[in-house]
Amino acid sequence: MATLFPLHRGRMEYFCLGCGARHGIDQLLYTCPECGGVFLLEDLDFDKLRETPGEGWREIFDARAGEKRAFLRGIFRFYEITAPVLESEDIICLGEGNTPIVEASPALQQRLGGQRMAYKNDGQNPSASFKDRGMACAYSYLKALIRKHKWDSVLTICASTGDTSAAAALYSAYVGGAIRTVVLLPQGKVTPQQLAQPLGSGAVVMEIPGVFDDCMKVVEHLADNYRVALLNSKNAWRILGQESYAFEVAQWYDWDMAGKCVFVPIGNAGNVTAIMGGFLKLHRLGIINELPRVFGVQSHHADPVYRYYNESDPTKRTYQPVKVTPSVAQAAMIGNPVSFPRVKHFVDQYTAIGGRDAFQVLQVTEQAIMEAMLLANRHGHIADTQGGECLAGLMTAMDQKLISKDELAVLDATAHMLKFIGFQEMYFQNNFPPEYGVSPDPAMTNAPLPVLSMQDKQSLTPEEFTLKAAETVASRLGVERKR
Numbered sequence: 038m039a040t041l042f043p044l045h046r047g048r049m050e051y052f053c054l055g056c057g058a059r060h061g062i063d064q065l066l067y068t069c070p071e072c073g074g075v076f077l078l079e080d081l082d083f084d085k086l087r088e089t090p091g092e093g094w095r096e097i098f099d100a101r102a103g104e105k106r107a108f109l110r111g112i113f114r115f116y117e118i119t120a121p122v123l124e125s126e127d128i129i130c131l132g133e134g135n136t137p138i139v140e141a142s143p144a145l146q147q148r149l150g151g152q153r154m155a156y157k158n159d160g161q162n163p164s165a166s167f168k169d170r171g172m173a174c175a176y177s178y179l180k181a182l183i184r185k186h187k188w189d190s191v192l193t194i195c196a197s198t199g200d201t202s203a204a205a206a207l208y209s210a211y212v213g214g215a216i217r218t219v220v221l222l223p224q225g226k227v228t229p230q231q232l233a234q235p236l237g238s239g240a241v242v243m244e245i246p247g248v249f250d251d252c253m254k255v256v257e258h259l260a261d262n263y264r265v266a267l268l269n270s271k272n273a274w275r276i277l278g279q280e281s282y283a284f285e286v287a288q289w290y291d292w293d294m295a296g297k298c299v300f301v302p303i304g305n306a307g308n309v310t311a312i313m314g315g316f317l318k319l320h321r322l323g324i325i326n327e328l329p330r331v332f333g334v335q336s337h338h339a340d341p342v343y344r345y346y347n348e349s350d351p352t353k354r355t356y357q358p359v360k361v362t363p364s365v366a367q368a369a370m371i372g373n374p375v376s377f378p379r380v381k382h383f384v385d386q387y388t389a390i391g392g393r394d395a396f397q398v399l400q401v402t403e404q405a406i407m408e409a410m411l412l413a414n415r416h417g418h419i420a421d422t423q424g425g426e427c428l429a430g431l432m433t434a435m436d437q438k439l440i441s442k443d444e445l446a447v448l449d450a451t452a453h454m455l456k457f458i459g460f461q462e463m464y465f466q467n468n469f470p471p472e473y474g475v476s477p478d479p480a481m482t483n484a485p486l487p488v489l490s491m492q493d494k495q496s497l498t499p500e501e502f503t504l505k506a507a508e509t510v511a512s513r514l515g516v517e518r519k520r
């Protein structure tokens with residue numbers, strides 16, 4: 038039995054997807070100083086891990102599933118294939134990762150014509166979205182840098198559609214010390230819950246008129262010209278941490294990915310990058326023998342990746358940023374995804390192994406997103422609007438016969454439903470601004486029913502009031518009296 042304590046140490050480097058340049062990791066780099074391209078991180082000794090057969094790795098990762106030591110408990114259960122340059126003292130774990138996979142109820146599967154599906158509830162991460170996976174890795178690396186260089190102050194900064202800033206502020210508040218966090222949000226374009234999170238964690242929150250893409254440009258300018266640590270998904274350490282989603286999916290199904298399809302919403306495209314990258318690593322080490330198929334999903338209000346891949350002839354594909362319009366999948370409302378070059382990089386590798394159908398992007402309407410989310414949640418799930426987007430994507434894939442009933446669809450509910458609850462409210466109260474193009478189906482709405490009035494409360498004795506209220510409830514519901 039191999040040791041649970043990780044012995045492997047890698048040699049990691051940034052490599053640029055634009056020009057292929059390589060850079061050491063003792064400095065914070067986000068984009069290539071030579072060409073401005075985005076980076077991925079690579080362990081030059083990754084192939085040494087092949088000395089342990091796939092079965093050996095499966096045993097190690099399975100044995101670590103019950104681990105209590107913080108540095109192996111969360112996403113670093115997969116230490117050797119994540120960031121094998123960090124020391125245990127630098128690794129932060131706030132309980133991220135290891136989120137549950139919940140199979141759809143029989144009634145929901147029946148509604149879907151027998152299609153097998155499950156949600157992975159990434160909203161059950163500490164700040165209630167998958168962004169914690171990447172932040173745990175990015176902040177662990179930052180802690181290592183601070184220790185090494187003895188820095189006495191680091192300002193971290195991010196632009197956000199809401200969840201990145203909530204996660205950054207949480208991890209920053211925990212680490213404290215030299216780290217201070219500033220988050221830039223598009224004014225009025227994050228939910229009240231998402232705004233409350235960084236405020237509660239004590240971060241400096243700045244609002245910029247415009248959309249996410251406007252905030253991103255400001256943050257990029259700051260990162261290029263000032264001493265700040267950028268925590269957007271340009272930061273390749275975040276991508277590494279987010280690979281844990283793929284590792285956990287594979288592990289949950291006993292490393293058997295045959296017949297599995299993973300659905301993921303695409304915004305800035307960091308998550309889909311990490312998921313493909315993660316499965317490719319497992320495949321390279323023989324930990325899994327097949328790649329699951331990956332379906333990216335985008336709203337018709339923010340669909341640049343869909344548009345690119347919708348052209349079936351690869352030689353005719355051209356990338357065009359799009360101007361976004363309001364979307365209920367607000368966390369994915371991004372017209373010019375930073376990680377697009379990473380997506381292309383991994384899609385080429387992914388389809389080379391898994392075939393043409395191994396990666397596809399689906400487009401769904403705002404109406405379909407809302408209705409899919411409500412349908413899921415009426416069957417015991419806790420999907421946010423992006424989780425609804427995944428289910429709308431699955432339904433589209435079914436309609437277009439891109440998936441068969443023997444396959445199992447695993448849908449990413451990327452955040453907890455409560456973060457985006459305002460959209461449910463707009464649906465139930467039929468007050469969506471027209472730009473969204475959502476009109477409620479009365480059969481799907483719900484509202485609290487008042488029982489008696491304040492006047493009744495004041496005019497009756499407490500006992501009479503209880504009795505009358507109970508009788509009103511019983512008669513509304515038509516329940517029979519016990520004999």
Ligand SMILES: *Cc1c(COP(=O)(O)O)cnc(C)c1O
Pocket residue numbers: 166167168200201270302303304305306307308309368369421423451452
């Ligand atoms: C960030 C986010 C997304 C989009 O993920 P990308 O990595 O930007 O593609 C989707 N859903 C939620 C809840 C998010 O927070």
Ligand SMILES: [Zn+2]
Pocket residue numbers: 053054055056057058069070071072073074
């Ligand atoms: Zn470059």
